[in-house]
Amino acid sequence: MTKPALTLYMAAPRGFCAGVDRAIKIVEMALEKWGAPVYVRHEIVHNKFVVDNLRDQGAVFIEELTECPDDRPVIFSAHGVPKSVPAAAAKREMIYVDATCPLVSKVHIEAQRHSERGLQMIMIGHEGHPETVGTMGQLPDGEVLLVETVEDVATVEVRDPDKLAFVTQTTLSVDDTIDIVAALNARFPAIVGPHKEDICYATTNRQEAVKAMAPKCDAMLVVGAPNSSNSKRLVEVGARAGCKYSQLVQRGTDIDWRALDGIRSIGITAGASAPEVLINEVVDAFKDRFNVTVEHVVTAEENVEFKVPRVLREATA
Template identity: 85%
Template structure:
């Protein structure tokens, strides 16, 4: 039986970013150095396939530090943690390794500088997301106000409208964030912004690739986890850029083939915490059903690499 033809537009960049790559490497190196078990506070990155793979090697994932024994190493996830967490680890004399993405740490440093300068901070981010919780937890209670939407900006009640700064979660939609920033600047003309955009290069690059291929696609599949902010934003970006249908899938088994019935071109990308093996799995699933032609859509080249902490490069 002849397979129907289908063009797959394959976004590049896609998948793992330097921060995710570093975080996974940190867990693997910690297991090599100290042996199993090594504890990890929160999912090291938001991807069940990655987490399950590390769990099989001896990583134990917990939500809070009090679930960790004091005599085993603990790793803080790539999303960052409030200042109270490393403080508690030191008080308990625990060995800990901070896998916070350096680009998230940069936002933490910005927040601290604004606070030292006497400014109250507005964080553009998603309430309850680990990165937002970690960043807001860098400063004392009440020093960071959260804005998720343009509507939230109108409801902000800062103590001094002329003494404000703003920072953002690194994995937001570039377009949505621009609207919130514009609203902040319109309401608080004296507000201080970051020297360089807080949304990380990987988030921006992946959104640009989706934006470039969306008009040529009948559908877009984003490989990523439902709790991955940057993956969910890719779905939104694809729809806004002109693609009539976009779906988030963790694995090939989740593809809704009925929704793709009649499609002649499908775009494929992946969030920053999705490994390439899952993208290949999705491509193979299409190959089983269609006569595919793969067209790369390259909008940027990435060669960023972050060093792992010194404690893991030193002998045990």
């Protein structure tokens, strides 16, 4: 039986970003230096395949520092942690390695500097997301107020409208954030924004690639985890950019073939914490069922690399 023809558009950039790559290397190098088990507070990145792979190598994933013994190393996830966490680790004289993405750390430093100038912070982010929790936890309670939507801006109660600054979670929808920032500027004309956009280069680049690809596609799949903020934003961006069927899949076995019946073109992308092996698995699943022609939609080139902490570079030198 002849396979139906399918054009498969591959977004570029897609998948791993420099912060995710660094965080995974940190866990692997820590296991190499100190042996198993090495404890990791929260999933190092939001991807089950990655976490399971590291668990198989001897990483133990915990949600709170209290679950970690004093005599084993602990790593803080790429999303960042409140200041209280490294302080508690230091008090217990634990070995700890901070795998916070440098672009998230930049937001932490920004918030601290604004606070030192007497400004109350407003954070644009998702309540309960580890990155939001970590950034808000850089300052005392009440010093960082969270807004998630334009509607939230209208009701947020601030200490002094003339002494405000804002920061954003790094993995938000660029388009949504523009609207929220506009609402903040309209209500609080004196509010101070970041010197440079907080939404990270990888989030922006992956969303731009989806916007370029979506109008060409009957359907689009985003390879990523359900708890990955940047992956879920890609699904939303695809739908808004004109792709009628835009869905998240964790791997090839999750594809809903009935929903894709009759398609002639599909776009594939991946969130910043999804490894290329899972993207290839999805592509191979289509090649099994279709006569596939692959086209690449390239909107940016990425060559960013972040160094791992010195304690690990010294260990493996």
